[in-house]
Amino acid sequence: xxxxGFPVYLQLSEKEFKxxxxxxxxxxxxxTLCGHKCEVNRHYNRGICNSGMNLKISSVFPHFxxxxxxxxxxxxxxxxxxxxxxxxxFCQNFGISHLGEGDMIxxxxxxxxxxxxxxxxxxxxxxxxxxxxxxxxxxxLFIAREKGLRTPVVYNTGGYxxxxxxxxxxxxxxxxxxxxxxxxxxxxxxxxGVKNYWDIVRVSVKEMYSQVGDLIVDDFGIAKRGLIxxxxxxxxxxxxxxxxxxxxADEISKDSYVxxxxxxxxxxxxxxxxxxxxxxxxxxxxxxLNRAKELGLTRAN
Numbered sequence: 001x002x003x004x005g006f007p008v009y010l011q012l013s014e015k016e017f018k019x020x021x022x023x024x025x026x027x028x029x030x031x032t033l034c035g036h037k038c039e040v041n042r043h044y045n046r047g048i049c050n051s052g053m054n055l056k057i058s059s060v061f062p063h064f065x066x067x068x069x070x071x072x073x074x075x076x077x078x079x080x081x082x083x084x085x086x087x088x089x090f091c092q093n094f095g096i097s098h099l100g101e102g103d104m105i106x107x108x109x110x111x112x113x114x115x116x117x118x119x120x121x122x123x124x125x126x127x128x129x130x131x132x133x134x135x136x137x138x139x140x141l142f143i144a145r146e147k148g149l150r151t152p153v154v155y156n157t158g159g160y161x162x163x164x165x166x167x168x169x170x171x172x173x174x175x176x177x178x179x180x181x182x183x184x185x186x187x188x189x190x191x192x193g194v195k196n197y198w199d200i201v202r203v204s205v206k207e208m209y210s211q212v213g214d215l216i217v218d219d220f221g222i223a224k225r226g227l228i229x230x231x232x233x234x235x236x237x238x239x240x241x242x243x244x245x246x247x248x249a250d251e252i253s254k255d256s257y258v259x260x261x262x263x264x265x266x267x268x269x270x271x272x273x274x275x276x277x278x279x280x281x282x283x284x285x286x287x288x289l290n291r292a293k294e295l296g297l298t299r300a301n
Contacts, residue, residue, distance in 0.1 A: 021138055029042075033085075058102040060116075062076065062077060074123060082096055087192060112147070114140065115144055134169070154176075157179070180231050214253050245291055254298060
């Protein structure tokens with residue numbers, strides 16, 4: 001299956017692509033890439049995300065543990081970015097996200113790694129936690145396009161993205177894959193250190209959907225374009241799962257591809273919170289799955 005204008009970033013003129021890059025880099029003068037809007041000049045200082053100007057990555061490899069439409073037979077070409085704008089107390093990748101493990105890399109080098117992932121057959125280029133490095137990654141994508149990149153890009157985010165950032169990415173990203181971590185602001189702040197998360201993620205996900213629509217797969221079940229939503233079920237309904245699913249059904253699409261995840265494990269600092277000390281029960285997980293069915297979410301699993 002070949003989609004018209006696929007991948008979308010191939011259709012962007014050189015002039016417009018460079019204009020988007022300039023807009024993104026200007027944001028770094030007083031950073032508002034994410035919901036924190038810390039307005040730090042990232043040319044000289046680090047933002048709340050603990051990142052300055054230089055790209056930092058943890059690993060680059062074909063990932064076979066992602067969603068089936070991304071993995072296919074050759075894997076998702078995953079690039080794990082170091083640091084994060086969310087500070088989840090239960091983060092399973094806390095060494096990368098909280099402690100900033102990884103190596104500095106230039107935009108030119110990351111472009112070459114994208115080409116490498118394409119050359120070994122990966123079905124997509126999967127940017128994991130890209131928000132705080134969006135300007136650098138888009139510049140790297142421009143360089144990779146000049147070198148022959150023809151593989152769709154997955155924007156794999158925690159959902160705490162400025163809606164303004166997502167608008168700038170229109171026509172650049174084929175597949176958005178946001179987490180919707182919480183259905184209320186209170187728990188998002190308590191357990192992930194993000195203010196107004198529920199308000200921000202709803203606007204940003206709506207913008208993502210307006211750009212790419214429901215997930216489209218080819219004849220082999222490989223994702224080509226669209227929205228994939230992740231939601232991790234947390235114990236004691238800390239995630240507010242019913243509110244999240246109702247938002248998706250009512251304000252996004254009942255045909256949304258929703259991965260309802262049951263693998264919560266009390267990593268990192270979760271043991272400091274009695275309500276997070278244990279994994280979820282099968283009853284908790286099935287309750288969320290059944291709620292998705294009640295709401296008519298046909299592609300929730």
